Amino acid sequence: MPEVTARSTSSSGRAPQTNAPLTLVAAAVTVVLWASAFIGIRGAGPHFDPGALALLRMVVGALALGLIVLRHGFRLPERRHWLLIAAWGVAWFCIYNVALNSAELTLDAGTAAMVVNLAPLMVVVFSGLFLGEGFPRPLLIGAPIAFLGVVLIGLSSSKGAGLDITGLALALLAAVMYAGCTLLQKRLLTSGVDATTLTWLGAVAGTVALLPWTGRLIGDLQSAPIDAVLWVVYLGIFPTAVAFTTWAYVLQRTSAGQTSATTYVVPAIAIVMSWLILGEVPTLMMFIGGALCLLGVVVTRMRWGAARRSRLS
Numbered sequence: 001m002p003e004v005t006a007r008s009t010s011s012s013g014r015a016p017q018t019n020a021p022l023t024l025v026a027a028a029v030t031v032v033l034w035a036s037a038f039i040g041i042r043g044a045g046p047h048f049d050p051g052a053l054a055l056l057r058m059v060v061g062a063l064a065l066g067l068i069v070l071r072h073g074f075r076l077p078e079r080r081h082w083l084l085i086a087a088w089g090v091a092w093f094c095i096y097n098v099a100l101n102s103a104e105l106t107l108d109a110g111t112a113a114m115v116v117n118l119a120p121l122m123v124v125v126f127s128g129l130f131l132g133e134g135f136p137r138p139l140l141i142g143a144p145i146a147f148l149g150v151v152l153i154g155l156s157s158s159k160g161a162g163l164d165i166t167g168l169a170l171a172l173l174a175a176v177m178y179a180g181c182t183l184l185q186k187r188l189l190t191s192g193v194d195a196t197t198l199t200w201l202g203a204v205a206g207t208v209a210l211l212p213w214t215g216r217l218i219g220d221l222q223s224a225p226i227d228a229v230l231w232v233v234y235l236g237i238f239p240t241a242v243a244f245t246t247w248a249y250v251l252q253r254t255s256a257g258q259t260s261a262t263t264y265v266v267p268a269i270a271i272v273m274s275w276l277i278l279g280e281v282p283t284l285m286m287f288i289g290g291a292l293c294l295l296g297v298v299v300t301r302m303r304w305g306a307a308r309r310s311r312l313s
Contacts, residue, residue, distance in 0.1 A: 023253050026246040027262050033246075035269035037239035039277055041101070043231040047224040050101030051213035053232060056221075058093055058207040060236025061244075065200040068245055075194040077201070085198060086205045088184045093206020096177040099170045106167035113267055114154035115171035119178035120260040121147055126183055127256040131190075138302040139257050146264030146296025152289030153267050156282075179260075185248070186256040195248035203240070261300040268293040 044053060077085060104112050124143050127133045189195055221229065251259045268290035274280040282290070 020253070023250055026249040027254075027259075029246045030243045030250065031263060031265045032269055033239045033243035034263065035266045035273055037235055037243075038270045039273055040231045040235045040239065041104070042278070044224075044228045044235070045101070045104070047228040048220045048232065049213065049216045050105065051098050051210060052217035052220045053101055054094065054097035055207070055210040055213045055217050056229075056232045057097070057235045057240060058203060058210055060233050061093075061240030062200070062203040062207045064237045064241035065196075065203050065245070068241060069196055069200045072196045075197045077188075077193045077197065081188060081191065081193055084184065084188060085193070085201050088181055088188065088198075089202030089205030090209045091177050092181040092185075093203055094209035096174050096181065097206075098210075099174040099177065103167045103170035103174060106164040107171060108157065111154060111168070112171045113157075114151055115168065116175045116178065117147060117150045117264065117267070118172075119175040119182070120257075120263060122175070122179035123182050123260040124257040126179065127186065131183065131186060131256060133255045133257055136255075136257075139255075139261060139300050142296045142299030142302075143257070143261045143264070144296070145299060146261060146293045149289040149292030149294075149296060150264060150267050152292065153271065153286050154289075156285040156289065182251070182256055182260050186251055186259075189248070189252045195252050196245060199244050199248050203244070258300055262297055264293045265297050 041053075048056070100112070100116065103115075107115075121143055124135075124139055128135045185198070188198055247259075250262070271282045271286050271290050275282055
């Protein structure tokens with residue numbers, strides 16, 4: 001795991017490491033593991049209540065993150081950040097997880113993906129307005145292209161059932177939590193909070209907020225098959241502990257808008273994983289949508305302005 005420094009690039013005065021090798025590797029690890037989470041949730045979801053699933057996942061994730069922090073070194077944040085860190089952890093690791101797990105009980109995967117993936121577009125807009133990141137042309141062009149790919153994938157995987165308003169509201173809540181937590185995390189990182197310590201403290205806060213589902217989790221564990229439990233353990237270690245650590249690494253070195261737009265690769269990777277692991281053959285529309293997701297993310301990582309200035313000089 002790449003070591004996470006205590007200072008952000010913006011606060012240290014160094015140039016952003018958008019396309020540095022370690023940053024690209026960390027981004028790739030994040031999107032691959034988050035894509036695999038869809039497979040894990042498919043395997044465990046039918047056997048666990050949404051809140052119980054989130055609780056077990058976060059207990060495992062918090063323990064794994066604790067080991068990462070022990071190796072990395074715990075760096076206590078300034079007291080003025082404690083309340084924001086707790087709020088970020090509850091929103092990201094508790095509310096987001098429960099909302100998304102609950103939404104997928106009544107919405108098909110395609111509709112849920114389309115709604116939740118409004119979040120990166122929200123981040124692009126609000127990070128430009130409130131974090132001073134501006135509106136780079138590659139990001140403004142690439143993010144909508146990638147979202148169009150998500151829409152095509154969503155339409156192809158939709159079951160065609162009637163739209164459930166409660167499920168839609170929960171998916172929208174998940175999108176708002178995703179966007180708001182990305183912006184808040186970027187703000188905390190640029191304020192000097194150590195990325196690894198922040199991730200662990202947030203996970204602990206989210207786990208505590210999920211404790212009301214303890215009774216339900218105990219009941220579900222008594223009836224769930226061992227493979228479903230192992231899927232939740234996987235979700236806690238890899239898509240949670242490892243992926244959120246690499247996510248923080250990338251977010252610390254890249255703009256919030258560009259980092260969130262990178263996650264548009266997740267649906268494309270999830271399609272391939274579902275094909276290889278679950279035997280779910282994607283449709284032609286899914287292939288086209290996945291290609292658009294990849295194209296859009298590639299565009300967001302281009303540096304047109306830098307290339308133009310180089311030619312002029």
